[in-house]
Amino acid sequence: MNFHIMTLFPEMVMNGLSESITGRAMKNGFINVDTVNIRDFAQNKYGHVDDYTYGGGAGMLMQAEPVYLAYQSILERIKAGEEAFDKNENSMNDNRKPRVIYMTPQGTPFKQSMAVEYSKEEDIIILCGHYEGIDERVLEMIVTDNVSIGDFVLTGGELPAMMIVDAVSRLVPGVLGGEDSAVYESFYDGLLEYPQYTRPEVFMGKAVPEVLLSGHHKNIEKWRYEQSLKRTKERRPDLYEKYINNKNK
Ligand code: ADE
Numbered sequence: 001m002n003f004h005i006m007t008l009f010p011e012m013v014m015n016g017l018s019e020s021i022t023g024r025a026m027k028n029g030f031i032n033v034d035t036v037n038i039r040d041f042a043q044n045k046y047g048h049v050d051d052y053t054y055g056g057g058a059g060m061l062m063q064a065e066p067v068y069l070a071y072q073s074i075l076e077r078i079k080a081g082e083e084a085f086d087k088n089e090n091s092m093n094d095n096r097k098p099r100v101i102y103m104t105p106q107g108t109p110f111k112q113s114m115a116v117e118y119s120k121e122e123d124i125i126i127l128c129g130h131y132e133g134i135d136e137r138v139l140e141m142i143v144t145d146n147v148s149i150g151d152f153v154l155t156g157g158e159l160p161a162m163m164i165v166d167a168v169s170r171l172v173p174g175v176l177g178g179e180d181s182a183v184y185e186s187f188y189d190g191l192l193e194y195p196q197y198t199r200p201e202v203f204m205g206k207a208v209p210e211v212l213l214s215g216h217h218k219n220i221e222k223w224r225y226e227q228s229l230k231r232t233k234e235r236r237p238d239l240y241e242k243y244i245n246n247k248n249k
Helices: 010-017 020-027 064-085 112-118 136-142 158-169 217-235 237-247
Strands: 002-007 032-037 050-052 060-062 099-109 123-128 145-148
Touching: 002 010, 002 064, 002 158, 010 020, 010 032, 010 158, 020 032, 020 158, 032 064, 064 123, 064 136, 099 112, 099 158, 112 158, 123 158, 145 158, 217 237
Parallel strands: 002 032, 002 123, 099 123, 099 145
Antiparallel strands: 050 060
């Protein structure tokens, strides 16, 4: 799977993703992260890609043209890559544009189900904004998904983009070692994960719940399910409600 990230800070993105599991996934070729520096497409000799907003107001806005040209360069890269690989029906034609995710606090709140959907794509383009945002015209032209990582405002889209790449990558087959570690986890079936323990059996007087030492798989499964329900009800009553409603349908 290929992630193409349009950003003014490619090193920030690459430094963050080169560590740990995403870094290993890149080295092993399960994912490919390709950054495009929007500044390389600046239309002036100073490398400026921002300007004042029409109508006044605080702050600067990223201009449409450098963003559009950066996007075109990614489309060309994707096409070139596909042609090198495969000349037949799977090749991208002008009708099949890749998903372009714009990271914005005005977007749809990111969820695990969206990560699952994105993990089925071959190429994903992520657009990171800066300053007060991006000229609306280019957003209308290229963006397919507006996505937020929460109801707060960050200085740019790079951290959100890294979060998307991380959440999606771990669903790509081969990225996580244990085949089912991406399956039995928080949000898999709409519940939070049960508590887990490792050695030692007693830590500062606190013992591991006995059922987990019993070797009785049915009882362990039941205990874990009950704990998931309890935890979800306490910590995320919104998810709990949804789970119960779905179950009773
Ligand atoms: N850019 C700035 N804040 C953001 C947020 N909360 N989510 C996604 N992109 C952003």
